[in-house]
Amino acid sequence: MDFAGRSRDLGHLANQLSQIRTSASGPRGRAVVLLGRRRVGKSRLAQEFVDRSGLQSIVFQATRGRSATMERDQLVSAARSAAQGTPAEDLLREVRPLDWVGALNALASAVPDNEPSIVILDEVPWLIEQDPGFEGALQTVWDRALSLKPVLLLLIGSNISVMESLQTYERPFFGRAVPMRLKPLTPGEIQEVTQLDAADAFDAFLVTGGFPEIVRTWQRGASLEEFLEESLSQPLTPLLASAALTLMGEFPDSSHARTVIEAIGGYGERTFSGIAGRAGGPQALPSGTLTPILRMLQERHVVTVDQPLSQKPDTKNKHYRIEDTYLRFWLALIEQAIPYVERGRGDEALRQILRSWTSWRGYAIEPVIREALRWILPNDRWPDTNAIGGWWNRQNNPEIDLVGATGEPVAKKVQFIGSIKWYDNRRFGKHEYAELVSSAAAVPGYTDDTPLVAVSRAGIEPGTPITASWSPEDLIAAWR
Structure with a gap:
């Protein structure tokens, strides 16, 4: 499947490049810290952006466990390859850097002075892990050389805590880069890729998590059962292997x-x-x-x-x-x-998964729906609703699926209370409404005037006296 989705993320990077092109004076370079979970598609996005830009680029991928000396040599080698046919080629031919300042200066010499270019340093946390001095060297070379050129520097990493710490006040590179967190594909983007209807696109999001590597294996128009049957046909499919590889790398069994x-x-x-x-x-x-x-x-x-x-x-x-x-x-x-x-026995694996699917999905969809409503609200109907959550007491009885409020973590006012019913063929009706009325009274801030709302996959029965409702089509529009 071709590269799809990510139009918003590509737009963010294009905006940074545009600012480099239009800079009239002062430092022209811009740096972006691109962070996100493993396998979310950071490197793929960066490469797609480079390919679409048509600009000269230098791409360096760090390797975990490789010595700092070897990493520096590989970085210089990448710079040397990019500098072929330019005056910097002869300069870089004999460079053997003894520290990161030397290696990054070699990189800077390969970056064009008068034409926009892109430099990608991938898996930055591994460089810091091998040599804590990398950060200070990057700050020094950025200030003295790289930022003076029309270059977009992308610093990529999967260890989110390390990448976030790069931008904290006490760290050398503070204030020199803008953060950009890459999240999984949204339900809206998944619908675009899979060509499913809205309700089934939410199912695809729950199963794939929006991770592009898995979403790309979903054949357009295929049902959930067809996708699972194909993915369970052998043990090395992305659906089965991706989580295991991530857990193995980040959290050993012991x-x-x-x-x-x-x-x-x-x-x-x-x-x-x-x-x-x-x-x-x-x-x-x-x-x-x-x-x-x-x-x-x-x-x-x-x-x-x-x-x-x-x-x-x-x-x-x-x-x-x-x-x-x-x-x-x-x-x-x-x-x-x-x-x-x-x-x-993929057939037996499929049978067991489908047996538990409906009950698991009922809980798993709740935070996804709350996130959709955070994108939708506030709106003209609910102009003061800027917080969406749920409510439960210490005994978890009752549990309220939806609370819309003004302010959080403590609401100034409860704007509405609602229920989520995500059944394939059972609509939200008078029975579900009666349960909601009974439970809503337990929520601190509820009054007799508090509106009651519902989210239903299969729709609302006529005559059910709720104030407002949202369908799968309404929700997925939040990401359009």
Whole structure:
């Protein structure tokens, strides 16, 4: 499948390049810190941008575990290749840099003085891991040489916490680059790629997480069952392998982080105590062990935290979940099916996944719908609604799917309370409305005048007295 989607992201990069071209005075170079989860398509996006630009480029890919000396030699080699046929070629022929300042100066000498160009340094965290002096050297060469040329410098990395720290006040490169976080493809972009209807495009998002490597294997117009049948036909498909490779690289089997991830994604534990009990085995993980692990997983955007939204603060009543839907799907339904695929029983793997699909999807779709409504609102009908969340008490009974509010984490006013029903053929009707009315009264800030709303995959039964509703088509338009 050809490169698709990412028009917004390509537009951001094009804007940076445009500013370089139109710079009238002063430093002409611009730097972008491009960060995002592994396999989200950062390198592919950068290469696509280079190809479309038609500009001279220098692309350097770091290798984890390779010595700093070898990395510097490879960077100079990339610069030398780019400088062929220019005066810099002779200068670079004998360069053997002893430090990063020398290597980056060699790179700068290969960058044209009067024509726009693009330089890509990929997997920057690995360079920092091998030699902490890389950051200071980059700052020095950027200030003295690179920024004076019409160059767009893309610094790419998958370790989000390291890439974010590059931009903090105490670090050498602070203030010299603009951040750009690449997220997975949106449901709207997935619909564009797969040519599915809106409801089925949301299913495709839940299964693929929007990761391009997996989305590209979805044949246009194919149903969920057809996609799964093809993906389960052998054990090396992207759907089966991508999550395993990511977890293997970032979180070894022996680490507590891996067991915490499995407790949340594989077993559905949401509370601190539930995660501690599941991840600890015979004895619960101590708070002093679990707390820093959860903090680290949040910094890496593997785990995210939801808090109940209402007019009453409840900061300790947290729910933890896996942030990207593909990893959540893989942990809950794919990982346990892989042994069947390895034995050539993809049919049995498919049967087990489909058996649990509807119930798993009902919970997994909720944060996706809340995110869609954050894009849609506020609007003319709900001009003051700038926060979307859910609500639950300590017993998780009741749990409210949707709370629209003015302000967060503590709402100044609850704007509406709603329910999400994501069944294939069952519409939201009077029974579901009665459940919503009964539960809504428990939400701090609810009054008899608070509007009640619904989101339904299959539609709303006529005569159901809700104030507003959203369909899959309404929601997917949020990303248009």
